[in-house]
Amino acid sequence: MLTSVSVSSQTFSGGEAALNAAFDFASRLKPGCHVLVAVSGGSDSLGLLAALCEAAEKLSRPDIRISAATVDHGLRAQSADEAETVARLCATRAIGHETLPWRGEKPATGLMAAARDARYRLLADHAARIGADVIAVAHTLDDQAETLEMRQARNPDPPVSGMAAETLLMGRIWTARPFLSVSREAIRDLLVARGVAWIDDPSNDNPRYERVRMRRSLGGAVATPGAEATMAGHIRRRLSEAAADLLVSSVRIQGAAAAEIDLEWSAANPDAARYLLKALTAVIGGETHGPGKAVLADILAMAEAPHGARMTAGRCLFERNRARLFTLRERRGLERIEVLPGTTRIWDGRWRIENRSRAVVEIGPAGIDGEPIEAFAALPPRLSKLARLTMPCAGQGALPGEVGISRILSPYQRYLPGFDLALANRLAEAFGLSPFPAPGYFGG
Incomplete structure (x- = not known):
């Protein structure tokens, strides 16, 4: 449903937060940067597109190239028309636009996760075709609050972080989230001030989805999660860096398939040891996520047991052998x-x-x-x-x-949050792989 807006002679200031975030992002872009904006037609993504275009113009940065793309998931009858609405809007502003359809069968379960994976894959492929340097996505402060609450509900083990300000997709291109500190209300204020109508997606009000249920339970309470998420991100980044150092000093990778760990490794920084153990287990076990806090505690307790103690977790075998802990893929569940x-x-x-x-x-x-x-x-x-x-x-x-x-390193194969880049690169080096590309869209 298209939300109509009217513009009066009143001066609108509610959208300043959105504009300020866009100005901050655009001012740091490298010369000649090509930004691909993911635009669904909703208020958040249209606000991001409008704010970035305005920021580039007012900063006198004609070198910044802005393109747009809309992923048509084909999950609703109106989706094609909505993508066409975005295309027409972009045409009036001379913004290059492409509609990216998600073709093929859709899963009966895990639909939202599959749609997210398809969306980012399509965007990454399109970015490569047009030579974009970064994909800008319009996650907001409201989204961040919901993400924090959902992750804490699923797994309260620290560090519970929200969405990263930047994430590497498929090891190829970075996404940026310039609006993570901006509320949806501020973005809509900007659109109203500019006379831009947006599309309301009915799935955003469907209680079948976890995010919608969390949104309703929060009731729009987004006063503090920006600072909370920023602090959690800083903590996670520091843990990642400490774990990366620990990997170099205390772990030896054998044949890209097994790890030999010095049992003195956790004495100086137990939190970093747990963080590294979680990542190592995921990589060696071929899983996207490592074990939770309780299982990690069991592994570390087993490591203190006498020589010969062993256990399995996360598709890995762990064995105490004198002053070392070995971990490698267990034999069960190996497919053909x-x-x-x-x-x-x-x-x-x-x-x-x-x-x-x-x-x-x-x-x-x-x-x-x-x-x-x-x-x-x-x-x-x-x-x-x-x-x-x-x-x-x-x-x-x-x-x-x-x-x-x-x-491959399964935890980082699809999505690598920026705060885990240090550890991911150390793991890549240890497993004989090239480093992951650093974000290259900001100037020096």
Whole structure:
């Protein structure tokens, strides 16, 4: 539904917070920066587009190029018309615009998460096509408050942080959130002042969705979460940096599949040790998230047990061996997949498989045959054998060079929050990978 607005001769000042945030963001952009704004047609994204255009003009920054894109999820009958409405608005302002349809079957469960993944994938692909330097998305202070409450409800273990001001998508391009400190009310004040109508999405009032239920429970209470989220983000960034240092000083990665940890590692900074252990477990287990506080406590308690103590968690085996703690992928749940010719698939959340051949290739866990892997030679013999058995192996008929196998870091494969960049890059180095790209859209 389109919300109509009228403009009087009154001077509007309620939108100053939105304009100030846009000015701050635009003033720091590097020369010639190309910004792709994700615009749904709702008040938040239209406000971001309008504010950034106004900021670039008033800052005399004609070098800043602003484009827009609308993702049509195809979940409502009106979505195509709404995307066309955005396209017409952009055309009147000479802003390049593209509608990006989400095609294919939609899942019966987990629809919102699937829609989010599809949305960011489509935006990242489009940004690459047009050469954009950054994708600007219009999450607000209201969204931040809801996110904090939802994350605290699901997992109260500290540090509970909100959305990062910047996030790396698919290891390729950064998104920025210039409006995280701006309320939705202030954005709408700006649109009313500029005579810009917006579209109200009925799904934003559908109590089927967790965010809508949380929004109703908060009742618009967004007075403090900006400061709270900022502080939580600073804490998480410091933990990430401390964990990155701990990784270098106390952990040795073996064959991109196992970790050898000095048991003195947690004495100086227990919080950083837990943070690192959580990330390591996710990477080695091929999961997007590491274990929670209780499981981490169990692992650390086991590490204090006598030589030979062991446990499994997060698809990993943990074993105490003298003054060291070893962790590697457990053998259970290792799948077999088929990779079609000319395609790429992820195996076990740990390895990217590229089939360069003209035939279907089957990938599964390595068998007991074959030579020991030199990279695991420093592991205790039994763990060395287990590590080898959890490695990917192409089926018979695959020729050398026809199948590419490369390591991935599952927690950061799709989304890497800016406050975790330090740890992610140290992990990438430890696992023999190139560093993740730094945000490059701001000037020096």
